[in-house]
Amino acid sequence: MTGLIVGIGVILVVVILFTIFRILRLINIARGSDKKQASSGNKANAYLMLGFLIVSAILLTWYSVDEFETYTVPVASIHGVEVDRIFWITMIVTGVVFVVTQILLFYFSYHYRYREDRKALYYPDNSRLEVVWTIIPAIVLSLLVFSGWKVWTDITAAAPEDAEEIEILGYQFAWTARYPGKDDQLGNFDYRLIDAENQWGMDFTDRSSFDDFSPLEIHIPKGKPVLFKIRARDVLHSVYIPEFRLKQDAVPGMPTRFWFVATKSTAEMREETGDPDFNYHIYCTEVCGRGHFSMRVRLVVDELEDYMAWKAEQQPWLQANPDYLAKVPHDLKEVAVISAGLDQLENNQAEKEN
Amino acid sequence: MATTQDQTYHEEGTLTHDMHEEEHHHGNFITTYIFSTDHKMISKQYLLTGIIWAFIGGLLSILFRLQLGFPEMDMTFLKPLLGKWITDTGTLDPNFYLALVTMHGTIMVFFVLTAGLSGTFSNFLIPLQIGARDMASPFLNMLSYWFFFLASVIMFASLFLESGPAAGGWVIYPPLSALPQAIPGSESGMTFWLVSMALFIASQLMAGINYITTVINMRTLGMSFSRLPLTIWALFLTAVIGLLSFPVLFAAALLLIFDRSFGTSFYLSEIYINGEALPNIGGSPILFQHLFWFLGHPEVYIVLLPALGITSEIIATNSRKPIFGYRAMVGSLLGITILSFVVWAHHMFVSGLNPFLGSIFMFLTLIIAVPSAVKVFNYLTTLWKGNIVFTPAMLFSIGLVSVFISGGITGIFLGNSAIDIQLHDTYFVVAHFHLVMGSASFFGLMAGVYHWFPKMFGRMMDKQLGYIHFWATFIGVYAVFFPMHYIGIDGFPRRYYSFSTFDSFNTFADLNMYISIAAIITFTAQAIFAFNFFYSMFRGRLAPANPWKSNTLEWTTPRHPGHGNWPGEIPSVYRWPYDYSKPHAKDDFIPQHIPFSETPESNLPHENNLIGIEQEGEETSKVDEPNAK
Ligand code: HEM
Ligand SMILES: [Cu+2]
Ligand SMILES: [Cu+2]
Numbered sequence: 016m017t018g019l020i021v022g023i024g025v026i027l028v029v030v031i032l033f034t035i036f037r038i039l040r041l042i043n044i045a046r047g048s049d050k051k052q053a054s055s056g057n058k059a060n061a062y063l064m065l066g067f068l069i070v071s072a073i074l075l076t077w078y079s080v081d082e083f084e085t086y087t088v089p090v091a092s093i094h095g096v097e098v099d100r101i102f103w104i105t106m107i108v109t110g111v112v113f114v115v116t117q118i119l120l121f122y123f124s125y126h127y128r129y130r131e132d133r134k135a136l137y138y139p140d141n142s143r144l145e146v147v148w149t150i151i152p153a154i155v156l157s158l159l160v161f162s163g164w165k166v167w168t169d170i171t172a173a174a175p176e177d178a179e180e181i182e183i184l185g186y187q188f189a190w191t192a193r194y195p196g197k198d199d200q201l202g203n204f205d206y207r208l209i210d211a212e213n214q215w216g217m218d219f220t221d222r223s224s225f226d227d228f229s230p231l232e233i234h235i236p237k238g239k240p241v242l243f244k245i246r247a248r249d250v251l252h253s254v255y256i257p258e259f260r261l262k263q264d265a266v267p268g269m270p271t272r273f274w275f276v277a278t279k280s281t282a283e284m285r286e287e288t289g290d291p292d293f294n295y296h297i298y299c300t301e302v303c304g305r306g307h308f309s310m311r312v313r314l315v316v317d318e319l320e321d322y323m324a325w326k327a328e329q330q331p332w333l334q335a336n337p338d339y340l341a342k343v344p345h346d347l348k349e350v351a352v353i354s355a356g357l358d359q360l361e362n363n364q365a366e367k368e369n
Numbered sequence: 370m371a372t373t374q375d376q377t378y379h380e381e382g383t384l385t386h387d388m389h390e391e392e393h394h395h396g397n398f399i400t401t402y403i404f405s406t407d408h409k410m411i412s413k414q415y416l417l418t419g420i421i422w423a424f425i426g427g428l429l430s431i432l433f434r435l436q437l438g439f440p441e442m443d444m445t446f447l448k449p450l451l452g453k454w455i456t457d458t459g460t461l462d463p464n465f466y467l468a469l470v471t472m473h474g475t476i477m478v479f480f481v482l483t484a485g486l487s488g489t490f491s492n493f494l495i496p497l498q499i500g501a502r503d504m505a506s507p508f509l510n511m512l513s514y515w516f517f518f519l520a521s522v523i524m525f526a527s528l529f530l531e532s533g534p535a536a537g538g539w540v541i542y543p544p545l546s547a548l549p550q551a552i553p554g555s556e557s558g559m560t561f562w563l564v565s566m567a568l569f570i571a572s573q574l575m576a577g578i579n580y581i582t583t584v585i586n587m588r589t590l591g592m593s594f595s596r597l598p599l600t601i602w603a604l605f606l607t608a609v610i611g612l613l614s615f616p617v618l619f620a621a622a623l624l625l626i627f628d629r630s631f632g633t634s635f636y637l638s639e640i641y642i643n644g645e646a647l648p649n650i651g652g653s654p655i656l657f658q659h660l661f662w663f664l665g666h667p668e669v670y671i672v673l674l675p676a677l678g679i680t681s682e683i684i685a686t687n688s689r690k691p692i693f694g695y696r697a698m699v700g701s702l703l704g705i706t707i708l709s710f711v712v713w714a715h716h717m718f719v720s721g722l723n724p725f726l727g728s729i730f731m732f733l734t735l736i737i738a739v740p741s742a743v744k745v746f747n748y749l750t751t752l753w754k755g756n757i758v759f760t761p762a763m764l765f766s767i768g769l770v771s772v773f774i775s776g777g778i779t780g781i782f783l784g785n786s787a788i789d790i791q792l793h794d795t796y797f798v799v800a801h802f803h804l805v806m807g808s809a810s811f812f813g814l815m816a817g818v819y820h821w822f823p824k825m826f827g828r829m830m831d832k833q834l835g836y837i838h839f840w841a842t843f844i845g846v847y848a849v850f851f852p853m854h855y856i857g858i859d860g861f862p863r864r865y866y867s868f869s870t871f872d873s874f875n876t877f878a879d880l881n882m883y884i885s886i887a888a889i890i891t892f893t894a895q896a897i898f899a900f901n902f903f904y905s906m907f908r909g910r911l912a913p914a915n916p917w918k919s920n921t922l923e924w925t926t927p928r929h930p931g932h933g934n935w936p937g938e939i940p941s942v943y944r945w946p947y948d949y950s951k952p953h954a955k956d957d958f959i960p961q962h963i964p965f966s967e968t969p970e971s972n973l974p975h976e977n978n979l980i981g982i983e984q985e986g987e988e989t990s991k992v993d994e995p996n997a998k
Binding site: 036039040043044047054056057059061063064067071074078082085086087088097098101102105106109112113116117119121123124127128129130133134136137138139140141144145148149152153156157159160161163164166167168170171186187201206207209211216249250251253255257260261262263264266267268271298299300301302303304305306307308309342358 | 463464467499506535538542544545548551552637638639640641642644646650651652653654655673688689690691692693694695696697719720721724727728731735736738739742743745746747748749750752753754755756757758759764768770771773775778781782785786787788790791793794795819831832833834836840843851852855856858859860862863864865866867868876877910947949950951952957
């Protein structure tokens with residue numbers, strides 16, 4: 016029933032609009048204004064040009080200033096500050112060009128609207144002018160590019176030796192991390208070794224794997240370089256942490272990397288943003304299927320001491336999954352038991368039983 | 370030069386004769402309206418198909434804007450249209466959301482703004498503005514349209530597949546697009562997409578070869594390259610770009626087909642999915658990205674250049690002024706054409722590309738901003754001290770310059786690889802390309818339709834409705850796309866089904882709702898255009914011979930040009946197309962076919978010297994053309 020009413024309403028509106036259109040058209044024809052080169056509509060359009068310029072300038076300024084906090088992301092990494100700096104420099108430089116060109120465009124349109132008594136200026140070219148406005152943008156752009164290039168080479172330079180290495184693995188539709196454990200060496204992997212428990216395809220013929228661990232929540236230290244070694248298991252994903260200005264695709268078959276230094280712990284960020292529930296997250300920014308939009312994991316930035324303490328508490332993966340000892344070659348079994356802390360586990364258990 | 374010119378002229382002399390006869394025994398319905406080889410009819414076929422696609426593509430975007438603007442909304446009322454893609458609880462299926470985004474992008478970029486824009490205006494304007502009877506190969510031209518039609522049918526059919534249409538984004542990156550187990554859209558939907566695009570590419574190549582040959586070989590007497598209207602320059606260079614880059618997309622698609630169906634590993638390596646390790650080793654998803662963007666970036670200029678050409682023409686005509694810096698305009702078109710091939714990897718800064726390559730592509734990318742800036746300055750100077758007539762076409766052209774500035778500026782951010790780390794794949798990119806490519810090209814398309822409608826259909830479109838349409842659209846696109854910059858600066862990723870699960874990303878619910886409402890209004894306003902277009906086709910005021918007092922050759926044809934365009938001989942050309950408001954001239958325009966000998970009062974000194982040559986040319990052509998009447 017409502018459908019019918021809406022339908023009739025729509026038809027009615029269309030009919031009315033059509034009638035108005037017909038009437039206006041007849042009036043125009045009677046007036047002969049449709050034959051003139053520029054009818055009264057011309058002036059109206061000229062004023063609209065000016066009006067559009069003014070109204071949109073007000074809206075733009077108001078929103079940009081008033082909502083500044085809403086649309087900017089606090090920055091929490093060393094390179095992020097640099098990125099922001101060139102972002103805002105570019106904003107100012109291009110902003111000036113934007114404002115000037117838009118004003119000229121709408122102002123000229125308004126000011127030079129058709130008048131019967133005037134003739135346009137025959138002004139086909141001016142080589143000097145052309146050269147000037149080819150060279151000036153070229154120079155300005157070169158400066159912008161050059162400053163961007165310096166930041167870019169710093170960001171993409173090799174990670175410092177002492178960086179904390181963490182492997183980030185993306186799969187449909189979650190992120191998981193693997194830490195190197197006490198030996199600071201991530202073990203080898205092979206995608207053919209992946210199964211329901213061993214999500215990374217950790218290779219237990221490599222002794223570095225024995226103490227690797229994978230926490231439920233990703234922790235990183237503040238103030239110390241962190242190197243993400245990024246992998247994908249199935250399709251493309253992209254590691255994205257807005258506050259760090261960090262983004263790097265995860266590519267199946269081709270590990271990628273990104274290193275950075277976090278400058279604000281989670282607690283500090285909570286204070287700065289005034290949001291007690293604030294948390295860093297790794298999001299995904301490369302479309303990867305149905306769950307793409309909800310593919311995220313929490314990331315905690317600790318003070319260095321807290322991080323070390325947390326790290327020391329973590330249980331090697333092999334310790335939680337002793338079945339996988341079977342995959343360890345014979346001569347390495349003993350090493351594996353010790354690295355994974357399985358011996359202590361046995362001792363503890365033995366003690367408890369006594 | 371002279372000999373080839375004479376030869377074409379000669380052949381066309383006979384052509385005139387044939388055409389003239391044909392006009393007397395009119396073709397039947399099928400040869401006139403369906404399998405027509407007349408470039409004007411083919412152009413209208415492209416236009417009509419493009420308009421239909423534009424409404425379909427727009428409708429898809431409204432559907433996903435509903436989801437983004439009103440995430441809580443009960444969409445049960447869409448069930449009759451979308452069937453099982455609306456779940457029982459009345460929400461949109463996330464897989465189908467991705468399919469909508471993908472099909473929207475594909476349709477808009479390829480079917481509307483490539484085929485609809487180039488297809489319409491290259492076909493329509495090249496022969497008419499260079500003074501030719503038709504395309505170099507009218508048959509190939511017809512074939513090109515029908516390949517496009519077939520591609521359209523297949524793409525359209527894919528919307529109704531059980532597993533849904535392709536859903537990996539319009540860039541169809543593998544492995545997502547290669548593995549049916551990764552997303553339902555990569556089942557038969559992707560196959561349809563690939564087949565359709567293969568046909569589409571074939572269509573574009575046939576069309577492109579035709580455009581290029583026609584422009585090079587079939588210009589009328591006196592129409593040297595330096596006298597070509599900028600529309601033709603732009604359409605010509607667009608065809609060159611397409612011819613060089615589309616085959617690469619074809620290769621990319623072909624290898625993807627192999628990976629999907631024949632077990633090869635071009636793009637696949639070390640994949641574990643759904644509890645199974647795939648045997649593929651050694652392929653590279655990055656390879657696909659390189660191949661894709663080797664077309665993908667030039668493609669954005671394939672979409673843009675025709676629009677720039679169209680506006681150059683329209684702005685000059687309606688400012689009643691010569692285009693400022695004709696040579697610089699041609700030069701920047703050439704610059705863009707060449708540079709467009711060497712910047713593709715700026716879409717891949719964070720893909721795992723070697724950072725050194727990233728630096729190289731950053732430098733190359735920002736060079737391409739220079740010719741774009743030059744074009745803007747030249748448009749502004751053309752308006753300066755003009756005598757501006759606001760036809761709807763002129764409004765859309767001015768609108769184009771505005772959105773081109775807005776969108777071009779953000780390109781400078783994105784081209785800077787360090788800044789792009791943060792902005793890549795966020796709404797900032799969405800804002801950038803919708804303004805600079807989507808809106809600019811769409812405005813070019815609209816400007817072209819309003820401007821050449823009288824030539825296409827012999828009738829005028831309604832001006833007032835055109836004004837309303839323009840202002841609704843112009844305000845609309847800014848209202849929709851400008852706020853996306855803020856959302857992007859705040860880090861919102863694109864292609865997200867919903868932001869409601871993101872606490873830190875949840876600050877823009879209002880703005881998203883507002884964008885969606887603006888989008889719906891803007892889309893609805895296009896009905897005004899549709900009405901105006903179809904109504905005026907049959908009931909519009911009869912068009913005068915030269916409604917905009919324009920200089921180019923198409924306005925020397927009869928109101929309804931027949932097959933062959935000019936009933937008599939093809940006019941010769943004596944001057945460039947931008948003699949508007951020339952000092953001391955009688956009128957404020959002097960068409961290209963008026964010899965200098967007839968305008969002694971306004972000639973510049975060097976033009977007076979051309980009078981002698983002019984007359985010689987005429988004499989040879991008279992001797993050469995036995996059929997001249
Ligand atoms: C001032 C010149 C321009 C520069 C420096 C520039 C730069 C860029 C860059 C670097 C990107 C990649 C952003 C990213 O994904 O992170 C991009 C995206 C894009 N640009 Fe531009 N651009 C310019 C002009 C244009 C023009 C004229 C067009 C079209 C006519 C265009 C269309 C696009 C499209 C469609 C995308 C997005 C593709 C996608 O990821 O889906 N750009 N632009
Ligand atoms: Cu994803
Ligand atoms: Cu590009």
